[in-house]
């Protein structure tokens with residue numbers, strides 16, 4: 001396993017599970033609808049009951065309406081009753097390093113900041129198969145429900 005940022009490395013997910021999630025993400029990426037960016041992305045999320053939900057990016061001619069693969073996978077899972085993600089694998093075309101965008105980091109943190117993020121290796125990596133990080137390390141001091149707790153109702 002590549003250790004991109006050693007102090008952030010997250011080892012909660014074993015090699016077999018990581019490879020399975022990367023494989024599921026690659027399969028989902030085949031369905032990406034990305035006629036504008038031509039940047040296909042796939043994501044696969046493992047949940048606490050061992051189920052996996054996948055997603056791809058879906059773009060729109062009104063560009064800002066496009067949705068990322070990660071949020072597509074997560075919202076599909078919620079719609080199916082799953083809200084406790086343990087790990088997510090994210091892949092993009094060419095098998096290159098594809099970290100989640102800021103919006104997806106915030107969106108996923110809502111459900112589990114401790115979840116593991118599994119990515120294809122960074123371009124400068126040697127022979128490691130993937131990187132594994134904790135989501136909370138990718139989004140320190142995220143905004144969450146705690147920040148709303150003292151809000152007075154109207």
Ligand code: THU
Nearest residue numbers: 037039041057068069099100101
């Ligand atoms: N994209 C994702 O699906 N996930 C990310 O985390 C980064 C970006 C998509 C959005 C858009 O369809 C394309 O990649 C180019 O930005």
